[in-house]
Amino acid sequence: MLMRSIEADNISAGHAIRVGNLSKRFGPVTAVDQISLDIANGEFFVIVGPSGCGKTTLLRILAGLEMPTEGSIDVVVPAGSTRPVSSVVFQGDSIFPWMTVWDNAAYGLRMRNAPGAQIKEVVGHYLDRTGLTKFAGHYPHQLSGGMRQRVSIVRAFANDPEILLMDEPFSALDAQNKLLLQEELLQIWEEHKKTVIYITHSVDEAVILGDRIMIMTAHPGRAKTILPVPLARPRSVMDLQKDPIFGDLVYQIWTSLREEVQHARKLDEARGCKA
Amino acid sequence: MQGMRGAPVRKPTLRIRLLGLVGRDRLISLASPLMLLLLWEALARTGIIDVRFFPAPTSIFATMVTLLKSGELWHHTMASLQRLALGSIIGGAPALFLGIIMGLSSPIRALVDPLIAATYPVPKSAILPLALLIFGLGEGSKIFMVAVGVFFPVAINATAGVLEINKIYLDVGRTFKASRWNTFRTIALPGALPFIMTGVRLGIGMGIVLIAIAEMIGAKSGLGYMIWSAWETFAVEQMYVGLFVIAIIGFIVTAILNEIEKILIPWRR
Ligand SMILES: Nc1ncnc2c1ncn2[C@@H]1O[C@H](COP(=O)(O)OP(=O)(O)OP(=O)(O)O)[C@@H](O)[C@H]1O
Ligand SMILES: [Mg+2]
Numbered sequence: 001m002l003m004r005s006i007e008a009d010n011i012s013a014g015h016a017i018r019v020g021n022l023s024k025r026f027g028p029v030t031a032v033d034q035i036s037l038d039i040a041n042g043e044f045f046v047i048v049g050p051s052g053c054g055k056t057t058l059l060r061i062l063a064g065l066e067m068p069t070e071g072s073i074d075v076v077v078p079a080g081s082t083r084p085v086s087s088v089v090f091q092g093d094s095i096f097p098w099m100t101v102w103d104n105a106a107y108g109l110r111m112r113n114a115p116g117a118q119i120k121e122v123v124g125h126y127l128d129r130t131g132l133t134k135f136a137g138h139y140p141h142q143l144s145g146g147m148r149q150r151v152s153i154v155r156a157f158a159n160d161p162e163i164l165l166m167d168e169p170f171s172a173l174d175a176q177n178k179l180l181l182q183e184e185l186l187q188i189w190e191e192h193k194k195t196v197i198y199i200t201h202s203v204d205e206a207v208i209l210g211d212r213i214m215i216m217t218a219h220p221g222r223a224k225t226i227l228p229v230p231l232a233r234p235r236s237v238m239d240l241q242k243d244p245i246f247g248d249l250v251y252q253i254w255t256s257l258r259e260e261v262q263h264a265r266k267l268d269e270a271r272g273c274k275a
Numbered sequence: 276m277q278g279m280r281g282a283p284v285r286k287p288t289l290r291i292r293l294l295g296l297v298g299r300d301r302l303i304s305l306a307s308p309l310m311l312l313l314l315w316e317a318l319a320r321t322g323i324i325d326v327r328f329f330p331a332p333t334s335i336f337a338t339m340v341t342l343l344k345s346g347e348l349w350h351h352t353m354a355s356l357q358r359l360a361l362g363s364i365i366g367g368a369p370a371l372f373l374g375i376i377m378g379l380s381s382p383i384r385a386l387v388d389p390l391i392a393a394t395y396p397v398p399k400s401a402i403l404p405l406a407l408l409i410f411g412l413g414e415g416s417k418i419f420m421v422a423v424g425v426f427f428p429v430a431i432n433a434t435a436g437v438l439e440i441n442k443i444y445l446d447v448g449r450t451f452k453a454s455r456w457n458t459f460r461t462i463a464l465p466g467a468l469p470f471i472m473t474g475v476r477l478g479i480g481m482g483i484v485l486i487a488i489a490e491m492i493g494a495k496s497g498l499g500y501m502i503w504s505a506w507e508t509f510a511v512e513q514m515y516v517g518l519f520v521i522a523i524i525g526f527i528v529t530a531i532l533n534e535i536e537k538i539l540i541p542w543r544r
Contacts, residue, residue, distance in 0.1 A: 065446050088450045094443045097542045098465035107461070111451045139542040159451065 015076060016041045016163060016195040017062065022071035024057050031057040033220030034071070041076075042193040046210035048200060048257060050264040054221025055199045056091055059165050062197065063088045077162055084112065087156035091167040091199070095140050095151045101127070102136040104151050108159030126154040129184060146173040150181065157188065163195045171201065182208055183237050190234050203253045207246055208237055215256050218264035225256065330512050335519070338512035347501075352520055354496035358414065359486050359524075362421020363479055370429035370478075371471065375463045377430070378437020395427050399481065400488050412493040420489040425478035429471065436470025437463050469543065472536045476529065483525055498524075 017039040024032040031054040039045045047055050060066040062073065063086055077085055087108060095104045105127060109119045127133045130150045140148050149172045156164060170178045182205065189196060189209075200206050206213045207229055215224045231245060240246045312332045318324045319331035326334075342348035377384045403420060410416035444466060448458045464471075490499025502517035504510075536543075 060446075063450050065449060084452065086450070088447075090443055090447065092443070094447055096444060096447070096462070096465070098468070098540075099461075099542075107447075108451045111448075111453045111457055141542060 014041045015039060015074075016043070017076070017197075018072075018074040019062075020072040020074070022058070022061065022073065023069050024054070024061060024066065025069045030220035032061070032068075033222045035221070035223050036071075037214070037223070037226075039195060039197065040211075041078075042195055044189060044196045044198065044209055044211045046198045046200060046206040046213045047216060048203060048206050048213060048253065049216030049221070049224075050218040050257070050261040051201075052264065052268075053216045053218035053260070055216060056167055057221070059088070059167050059197065059199060062086070062163075063165050075163070081162060084108070084159055084161045086163040086165055087159040087161040089152050089156045089164070089166040089169040091171075093140075093145075093148055093152075095148055095155065097140050099139075100136065101132055101138050101140070101143070101151050104140070105132075105136075105154045105158055107155055122158045122160070123154070126158050129188070130154055130181070146177050149173060153181070153185075161194070163197070166196060166198045168199055168201060170205065178205075179237055185209065186235060186237070203250050203257065206253065207231070207249050208235065208240055213253065215253060215260070217260050219267045224260065227253065327511060330515065335512045335515045338510075339516045339519070342513065342516060348516065348520065351496055351498050351501045351517075352524075354500075355486055355490065355498045355521075356524070358417045358490075358497065359421055359479070359482055362418040362486070363425045363475075363482055365418060366422030366425035366482075367429050367475065367478060370426040370474075371433055374430040374433025374471075374474075375437055375459060375467060377434040378440075378467065379458065379463055384434065391427070391430065395431070399424050399485055403489055403492065406489070407493060417486060417489045417494065417497070420485040421482040424481035424485040425475075428477035428481060429474040432470045432474025432477070433467055436467025436474075439470065440466035468540055472532065472540070476532050479528055479532070480525065483521065483528070487521060 015038045017037065019035055019037040019039075022032055022035045022037075023030065033054075035058065047058070049055055057066065061068050062075075065088075075085060096107070099107070102123060105123045106119050109122060114122075124133070127136055130153065132147065132150055132154065135143060135147065140151070143151070149169060153166075153169050156166070170181055173181065186209065198206075198209060200209075210229050212226055212228050214226045216222065217224045227249070229249060231240065231243065231249075315324075315329065316332050319326050319329060339348065373387065377387055399420065402423065403416070406416040406419045406423075410419050440463065444462050445458070448462050453461065486497065487499040487502070490497035491503040494500040498517045498521055502514050505513035505517065
């Protein structure tokens with residue numbers, strides 16, 4: 001219900017993604033159930049929800065990696081854009097073990113035959129910003145988990161897409177690096193104002209980064225609520241922690257999420273008994 | 276006893292002991308074939324074993340020197356190696372392509388898999404007469420035999436290697452709109468390379484077996500021919516020289532492939 005109203009609010013703004021009654025079933029499992037969404041151009045849209053609620057599935061459908069069982073997706077690309085539609089930062093390790101950091105980061109640009117000079121500049125720029133320049137010639141197995149995660153972020157950014165789809169990109173990072181990269185991400189986003197769909201388990205992170213946050217229910221994966229984040233931009237990760245609005249929102253989301261996580265656990269346990 | 280003293284002594288002592296162990300093991304593995312040769316020599320000289328079947332190592336070595344000097348051994352070895360190399364490329368390259376494409380495309384896999392499953396168990400040596408029939412007594416039939424031997428392990432392992440690649444990497448390729456050729460080149464081939472190298476190793480091993488057999492029939496050169504003609508003239512020493520050189524080739528090829536693997540797969544942990 002709540003979703004409908006928010007949807008209506010948003011119709012005026014030019015949307016980048018419109019999802020209508022989207023469902024995805026894997027045999028008996030309904031991973032995504034009747035989700036409708038409008039994501040505005042340049043919006044930072046965050047998805048939180050209990051494990052297994054269908055976040056990754058939704059993202060994969062948006063990336064064109066999975067076909068929905070029902071419903072529609074409508075991705076609008078600005079007229080005359082030569083950029084790729086979307087790039088994905090996958091959950092977990094996804095950089096090629098057989099390529100160096102540099103080759104991994106340059107992958108998207110190379111696949112679309114970008115000129116060498118551009119590759120050099122863009123890849124160099126993002127490696128620099130993520131502190132990976134010194135490791136450009138390293139292979140992934142020579143890096144820490146957090147560094148590999150950063151390479152995968154650089155790979156998506158360097159491709160310069162209209163829409164960034166990010167699936168828990170900072171989950172493998174330590175607290176300090178996470179903070180630094182959140183700030184970095186905010187800065188880069190302020191510069192380019194790309195449409196971002198961002199999945200996270202961290203409520204703090206959702207509030208720090210997002211314009212709106214969608215909380216999902218588990219089994220089946222539905223949109224429970226979509227909350228706007230009324231925090232001014234540009235944001236500073238450190239200052240936000242002191243903002244009372246920040247605390248309130250985090251608390252609100254936590255309460256909502258806790259119900260879902262408990263509900264999901266009960267369902268899992270019930271299933272476990274049957275199995 | 277001395278190692279039992281204070282702590283400062285213990286560490287170096289331990290290291291020396293470990294080094295000693297490694298050195299000793301190496302010595303043992305060097306000594307064992309040498310011991311066998313010595314024993315063999317002694318048994319041959321004392322006439323305990325029949326020198327018609329097991330000529331003394333020294334006489335085999337003498338024959339080898341003679342064959343080397345006459346250039347005959349070199350000639351036969353090069354003939355075999357050339358067939359081995361040509362056959363490996365002619366059989367291996369298409370096998371590599373077909374195997375990877377089978378791994379990438381399930382319809383093609385469904386199409387070709389039963390054909391491979393049906394033909395693979397046929398003993399490769401049993402198709403030699405057919406090869407002779409089709410390609411005649413010349414080089415063609417020999418190279419064909421090697422190619423057949425190399426083809427199957429490379430194709431089968433390449434397919435398995437691609438299927439073993441984590442699906443996420445293929446998804447990455449799709450999201451970056453990698454073309455078919457780029458998917459092949461940047462994901463399937465490097466991802467399957469560890470398996471492919473195993474296939475190449477098995478395939479060349481099979482190729483060495485088959486080239487020796489193929490050269491025994493209707494060839495005028497090659498190590499297989501050398502061994503066969505030695506049997507016909509009862510030149511047992513020459514037979515052993517041929518066997519010995521084949522063993523050496525196998526050993527060197529394996530060593531070279533190991534080095535190639537290190538260069539091609541630097542990301543291997
Ligand atoms: N390819 C698949 N085949 C069958 N079931 C699947 C498949 N992919 C996902 N599922 C199921 O769909 C549901 C949602 O999975 P999904 O990966 O989208 O969850 P998630 O919200 O991303 O979880 P997490 O937070 O743990 O990453 C799960 O129950 C999962 O078992
Ligand atoms: Mg997930």
